[in-house]
């Protein structure tokens with residue numbers, strides 16, 4: 136459905152082609168491009184906006200049939216819990232054979248799966264799983280300590296990914312991946328690392344999805360990665376089945392227990408949702424923790440405050456393992472602010488979340504979009520709205536001390552409405568426990584320049600999932 140050129144502003148070429156948008160997607164810069172359009176067409180509509188010089192146009196045209204919304208109130212209307220702005224057919228192009236809970240566009244398919252998956256991932260559902268999660272966090276930190284000793288620095292990007300993979304594996308299928316024990320990247324991890332790029336290919340060329348399996352171009356590699364992640368899902372489910380058959384008395388309930396007990400769920404449906412968990416539960420998490428450690432280490436005053444809080448409120452470092460509980464960590468106010476600020480400035484899913492405009496849609500930002508057009512929102516743009524977050528490019532945890540309504544409305548790190556991240560509570564639990572344990576164990580760390588590591592490695596590539604350019608982040612003990 137074409138967007139009327141007179142109703143929504145945008146560059147002249149977006150009336151005819153989506154090629155420029157696709158070009159920026161391929162470069163991992165689409166959210167930056169769209170944010171710049173909001174700024175370019177912005178107006179100094181109020182003295183407050185004029186005072187901060189940059190004001191964003193709340194809605195801009197990005198392709199002939201897509202508009203991007205950056206006004207927090209309109210974004211809330213799009214992502215209402217009982218909203219009718221359904222996921223767009225773009226998500227169908229991400230489905231391999233059958234839709235999973237993440238890419239299902241049919242609300243009935245989605246509702247049925249989400250109903251079975253929600254409870255184990257709720258705060259109460261997760262409570263009994265904390266010892267498993269915390270055990271993996273402690274193991275990751277031990278492995279980092281060894282690497283700092285032997286190599287001179289530890290790669291956050293690698294260890295957080297191994298940890299997140301082992302956690303989602305253990306909670307979903309039993310202890311199947313054991314990347315922290317292996318300690319070396321294998322094909323599985325290489326595939327996980329490239330899911331950001333893979334999504335980019337899918338995002339940029341959705342119409343090619345059907346035939347890319349047959350052509351010898353980079354698109355084929357993307358498809359192979361997805362087929363392999365699907366195989367990992369099958370293997371993991373088989374692993375769990377074997378565990379249950381061999382020793383039913385010792386197997387603990389998993390995040391999929393309700394699926395196993397529901398005979399209307401097919402093996403295929405279970406496998407595609409397992410794939411969603413493997414990808415969604417590891418890549419996002421590890422990148423958030425990587426940027427958190429890096430951002431804290433780059434800001435000495437933030438690090439000092441965080442370490443002071445951790446040292447004052449948690450048991451002494453000499454009692455490293457015992458005594459630290461999630462309840463204590465949850466209660467650390469500065470850590471909570473550091474986490475919000477990391478999720479704001481480095482949202483692991485920064486990119487456009489496309490939704491279809493329903494018939495009888497409400498006006499958005501005073502404009503009426505045609506039914507069937509696509510409307511997108513992105514955490515990247517929202518989190519850089521200077522009216523919500525003054526000086527948006529700076530890492531300032533203190534801004535979360537007394538968050539305004541506009542800040543809360545503009546915060547979209549976990550999406551929203553009925554499609555809000557299913558793993559949000561697990562993610563928050565892992566992030567706070569891992570960050571607290573990390574700075575408790577390593578109060579004196581700094582960014583390393585070993586092996587040529589520099590800020591360039593951490594330059595953000597804004598694919599569907601945020602990816603640091605160098606795919607590494609070396610951190611070392613500070614030299615005396």
Ligand code: HEM
Pocket residue numbers: 236237238249303411412415416417419420423482483484488547548549550551553554555556557558559561562
């Ligand atoms: C910091 C970590 C994470 C971030 C920033 C994040 C972000 C998001 C976002 C923005 C969405 C909405 C996507 C959309 O509307 O298209 C989403 C959905 C989802 N996430 Fe996460 N996520 C994180 C961790 C996790 C974890 C640990 C899991 C583990 C199970 C997970 C599972 C899912 C699933 C299954 C969905 C689809 C939900 C639905 O459509 O009903 N995520 N996530």
